Amino acid sequence: MGVPLNGAQVFVHGVGTALPGPPVTNEDIAAHYGMPTVWRQWVDEFIGTRSRHLAVDLGTGKTSHSLTDLGEIAARGALANAGVAAGDIDVVVMSTATPDHLAPSTVSRIAGRVGIAGVPVYQLQSGCTGAVQALEITQDLLRGGAYRTALVIGGDTSAKHTSPDVDAASVPLEVQVNGLIFGDGVGAAVLGTAPAEGRPVLTHAHSRLVGAGRAPGQTVYWFGRAVSGEDGVPASEDFKAIETTAAPMAADALKHLLHELSWDAEQVRYILPPQLSARMTDRTLSHLALPGSEPISRVTEIGNTGNAIPYFQLELLLPRLNPGDRAVGISIEASKWIRSGYALEQPATA
């Protein structure tokens, strides 16, 4: 399916984000775990991510922020940025891989805190393409006329999977890598069909399961440090598959997105690339043939924030957009392999 020609236009009314605590640098992590200088040099070279924010305090081992805590801040920020009251929200769509509980949903707790009531609240269980899935569902619900104003929220916290007291040198390499590439954070946006002066249109968002015949590239288990201790590996990745597959899959996602939009590559002013790690983002950008575009990336400073990624990028993008500017975002999920993309356009002035 291409971009529907009928249906209402969907505007991005506002964006909000939340990061826990101060940035935790590679130097901080090396010092905490007593890792040698050569280790940090290796991290800088092969991962490239320089810092991230964590919802767990490495010093005390205490969880400083729940996903609900961060979600409340991001949701309030998006509502304020949009100039929309909680009572005007018709539906809430959240996405996360790491909910605070299996029940109640984190979205219902966030909605309760910000004063949204009496409306449907949905929470997607999803990996790195989850935010685009949430944008896609919300776009389709708004276009179809089911709702007028929606709050979308996405984010992750790895606190349940972080082990501040582990002997890092004894931990498998892939677990070390996970601890370095991911950063905690939540983002939110208000989307609506009411025209919003100076705000971009969400032209299109789509996600596609493309895992047929592929083994999962990432598996995240239920349990976390609170109960698993060091007995089990909380998450596992096939980094080799990710390294070889993610960049071409991102290029494929871009190709499909531009095709469905009937946009030329030359018309794209900004590219919001995947944020797996700073090194992988650079590698992926080199696969995306967008000669005149400027990348909007946060991965070097805040890491891979999972379901929050696009909101942190949109937060930078929105103030830069000039009338007629077009932007595309690409996200790839290694779990069972989902490719996704979204596009925005700043309306030309009348």
Add this chain to the structure above:
Amino acid sequence: MGVPLNGAQVFVHGVGTALPGPPVTNEDIAAHYGMPTVWRQWVDEFIGTRSRHLAVDLGTGKTSHSLTDLGEIAARGALANAGVAAGDIDVVVMSTATPDHLAPSTVSRIAGRVGIAGVPVYQLQSGCTGAVQALEITQDLLRGGAYRTALVIGGDTSAKHTSPDVDAASVPLEVQVNGLIFGDGVGAAVLGTAPAEGRPVLTHAHSRLVGAGRAPGQTVYWFGRAVSGEDGVPASEDFKAIETTAAPMAADALKHLLHELSWDAEQVRYILPPQLSARMTDRTLSHLALPGSEPISRVTEIGNTGNAIPYFQLELLLPRLNPGDRAVGISIEASKWIRSGYALEQPATA
């Protein structure tokens, strides 16, 4: 919002379900845990549920079926019942409180197994109203024209929360109750806008978060027996709040549903009530003022199957429907309190 007057009609093309293993009766459970006769009498009286199916073998402690395993069977059943090929599915929407992993999503694994590829796959993290939320989203996506044919899936397995080797007499009462009221199972349905001869229309589905000012009635934690052992309680319920709140909230859900449909209570031929426990279902039915209606309930034989509930009820309902028959389903989620309802109507013959 009321029922949209525009948009396509959504038909229920087919339903499929899956239950693990043979039924496990209260006698089986009493014998396994060495509980006295008086305990079983208490269960029969105050819970009323007589049997359920479990994805864990009480004798060996081994998990016999994953949620993916059951989901595959239910999905294949729904496709066969609908006469629809996997390749004709445009979108998949699943709901569960108990996914096999945090990533990949269980829906993407089920889609992979049944041969659905290249389409969006969504998984809601949800409690007992999850199936209605999935029906609601799918209905809105289909009506809005985003898709033509959808597969919806819902189910739960409590295997991660079951402790076959526990000393049951030492377990808190609410944990005992959880072990008795829940049953494992998955259901699925094919919904589509193509007219389907002899199949009902999903007239309306809606869910509303109504937890403002209420403490959560149910909390389910991430961890299960595999890692938690007996250290922690895997789930907690406020059964007193559920007992006093669920039945009136169900009546409220019915009132809102009929109002949005402009249906009279006398026009409802079948009622698909909540399935918390056999006793609570009876209690709730007495609160639902539907004098001429016949209840369609499975709770006594299969327990509370969570996100699978409506599919097991629809499986019984569909063959009974005569032209012009109307049915309503009600579901209440105690977690952060969501009320939901849905309505079906068999088209009158031409």
